[in-house]
Amino acid sequence: MKNYMTLLKKLLANKESLKVLNDIAGGLDTAALILDINGNVLADIGRGQTDPVSESGSFPVNIKGEQAGYVMGSQKAQVIVSILTYMLAAEYNKRDLIDEVFNRYKEINLFYDFTEKILVCDDIKDIALLTLSLVKNFIKADTISIMLKNEETNWIDVITASASAHAEETVKNSIMSFSGESIAEFVMFSGNAEIINDISLDGWTAPGGGKTGSMMCAPLKIKDKIIGAINIATENYTEFTSSDLKLFTTLSYNAGIFIENVRLYKDLKEIFISTVYTLAETIEMRDDYTGNHTKRVMEYSYAIGESLGIEKEGLEALRLSAILHDIGKIGVRDNVLLKPGKLTDEEFELMKKHPVFGEEILNRIKGLEHIIPGVKHHHERYDGRGYPDGLKEDEIELNAKIISVADTFDAMTSDRPYRKGLDPKTAADELIRCSGTQFDAKIVDAFIKAFPRIDMSKL
Numbered sequence: 001m002k003n004y005m006t007l008l009k010k011l012l013a014n015k016e017s018l019k020v021l022n023d024i025a026g027g028l029d030t031a032a033l034i035l036d037i038n039g040n041v042l043a044d045i046g047r048g049q050t051d052p053v054s055e056s057g058s059f060p061v062n063i064k065g066e067q068a069g070y071v072m073g074s075q076k077a078q079v080i081v082s083i084l085t086y087m088l089a090a091e092y093n094k095r096d097l098i099d100e101v102f103n104r105y106k107e108i109n110l111f112y113d114f115t116e117k118i119l120v121c122d123d124i125k126d127i128a129l130l131t132l133s134l135v136k137n138f139i140k141a142d143t144i145s146i147m148l149k150n151e152e153t154n155w156i157d158v159i160t161a162s163a164s165a166h167a168e169e170t171v172k173n174s175i176m177s178f179s180g181e182s183i184a185e186f187v188m189f190s191g192n193a194e195i196i197n198d199i200s201l202d203g204w205t206a207p208g209g210g211k212t213g214s215m216m217c218a219p220l221k222i223k224d225k226i227i228g229a230i231n232i233a234t235e236n237y238t239e240f241t242s243s244d245l246k247l248f249t250t251l252s253y254n255a256g257i258f259i260e261n262v263r264l265y266k267d268l269k270e271i272f273i274s275t276v277y278t279l280a281e282t283i284e285m286r287d288d289y290t291g292n293h294t295k296r297v298m299e300y301s302y303a304i305g306e307s308l309g310i311e312k313e314g315l316e317a318l319r320l321s322a323i324l325h326d327i328g329k330i331g332v333r334d335n336v337l338l339k340p341g342k343l344t345d346e347e348f349e350l351m352k353k354h355p356v357f358g359e360e361i362l363n364r365i366k367g368l369e370h371i372i373p374g375v376k377h378h379h380e381r382y383d384g385r386g387y388p389d390g391l392k393e394d395e396i397e398l399n400a401k402i403i404s405v406a407d408t409f410d411a412m413t414s415d416r417p418y419r420k421g422l423d424p425k426t427a428a429d430e431l432i433r434c435s436g437t438q439f440d441a442k443i444v445d446a447f448i449k450a451f452p453r454i455d456m457s458k459l
């Protein structure tokens with residue numbers, strides 16, 4: 001009602017509209033007062049005509065069944081009421097149209113922004129956070145949960161992003177069994193989005209079993225396959241509308257495509273890493289080691305990387321470099337690689353070429369350029385007396401320095417046919433002794449920090 005009254009005031013504040021009404025009153029030879037529903041005079045039209053307002057009646061001005069104000073005047077003023085009602089309806093529809101255009105514009109902007117940002121997400125957690133931040137611009141939401149069917153475990157993986165007014169945005173992972181009691185399962189089964197405006201009345205369980213006021217849940221579909229559901233929830237009662245649901249469903253459809261892409265990408269990456277790992281192990285089997293050298297170098301390197309605070313993407317590159325650090329040994333002849341005794345100078349020179357062979361192999365594989373320095377320089381020394389390039393200090397790439405420490409520690413602690421491996425503590429002391437000469441002291445420190453008790457009983 002208040003909105004219609006505002007609309008009436010706005011209409012009468014327009015000089016053109018007022019002139020039309022004055023002209024009509026003049027034509028009718030009458031005067032009239034236009035008032036809001038509280039009795040405040042908004043316009044005094046036709047003043048000076050022969051038909052005084054004091055002899056008048058009162059006629060309501062209605063729009064869409066609601067009273068916006070009223071007109072006082074003679075019976076002739078009813079014509080003013082009709083014209084005013086018509087003008088108000090036109091003004092209302094115009095405003096409706098502007099709102100509609102503005103909302104469409106906001107929606108288009110939302111999806112443009114969403115698509116642009118989601119393209120660089122390589123983690124479902126990031127997608128959850130991004131979806132939450134965008135949804136919140138348009139729909140009331142305190143949490144967003146992405147629920148994905150896990151066909152291997154037969155559970156539901158849940159990624160929940162929450163943002164309250166008093167806290168930072170957080171993301172947590174959990175799992176949920178198929179209980180048949182959650183709205184998400186119902187939506188996954190039916191394939192239709194749902195609004196639950198009062199969860200306590202409707203008897204549904206909120207995702208994660210938490211207390212929730214209202215929820216909207218939409219299926220995550222890839223073509224006709226339902227891979228999960230996406231849910232937004234508010235802590236307090238919220239009246240979600242069908243246009244909220246429509247917007248949310250469209251957003252969920254887009255999120256579904258990207259979530260599936262992230263999953264496929266992760267699967268591919270895992271397949272790639274396990275293929276590379278198998279390749280490295282196959283090469284290792286030619287060697288005299290007792291086995292699992294690659295695995296241990298990878299684990300030690302990763303632990304050092306974490307201890308140095310290297311970010312997720314950097315750790316992935318480090319892991320690959322560590323797996324492939326000795327791939328160049330494939331180019332070293334058996335009679336040199338497998339020779340039990342001491343190598344001649346010429347044989348040692350050939351052996352020292354394996355990092356360069358590794359570089360040559362990896363150069364042929366598109367997308368692995370970033371791991372080459374770690375492979376090529378894992379035998380460089382901090383004091384510059386290593387090979388193949390005699391690099392020193394910070395000329396040596398970080399991953400290469402890390403692999404050097406991990407590789408040497410494993411070589412020292414591994415049993416060979418001609419000698420027993422050192423115990424971990426002695427080997428760690430040896431790393432410390434060679435800090436600043438063979439190794440970068442920062443990397444040795446990070447190794448000690450990663451394995452403070454140096455127990456490693458399962459070496």
Ligand SMILES: [Fe+2]
Pocket residue numbers: 325326354378379
């Ligand atoms: Fe090596």
